[in-house]
Amino acid sequence: MSTRQILGSLACGAVLLAGVPACSAKPADKPQPSSSGSSDSTNGGSSTGSTAADLLKLGVEQGQAGDYDAAKASFEKVLAAEADNKFAWFNLGFIAQSRNQADEAISNYDKALAADADYKPALYNKAIALEGREPTTSMEIYRKVVSIDDKSSTAYLRLGMLLSKSGDEEAARDAFKAAIRLDKGLTSSVPAKYRPTPTARSSASAGR
Structure with a gap:
């Protein structure tokens, strides 16, 4: 399965670009995606308004379109506003993992898990990387x-x-x-x- 195919499909129940889906799906060597990109104080870092949420959504759309460089830049802007936004760290981890940059991916997943130790998508994708x-x-x-x-x-x-x-x-x-x-x-x-x-x-x- 190519990276583009992964980004172009939807994983039922997943949170962002990638992660473990809530419903069943056959496993792949790369993390599975979703199209949702919302951010809230319950599921991620504290919200600073619509800007971070809009950037997060934009980054997901850019990633699904195959423009990883632009997506990465968008997620980094989210982190400039919300340093503990688990969704942004998670998506940066997904991008790194899709580029076979395992060390960077694991580091980013660890930062997502520092914000939420029970965040399943980051746990699942980190386990794949390890x-x-x-x-x-x-x-x-x-x-x-x-x-x-x-x-x-x-x-x-x-x-x-x-x-x-x-x-x-x-x-x-x-x-x-x-x-x-x-x-x-x-x-x-x-x-x-x-x-x-x-x-x-x-x-x-x-x-x-």
């Missing part, structure tokens, strides 16, 4: 994601993948079971040995 370099930390973050939202099917799936690689097959099986229970569409993404065995009844129904 899968290859720090799998143990990545697993810990995925566990935090599912503790915050036990409906996060893709977090269970990615956690299962890491657990399987670590050799903890029992825990991996539990994670995959949870992912499939929440979203049967993820079954094909689960390694074959962890997939549920069809029952005699379901096999007979399939043969009709």
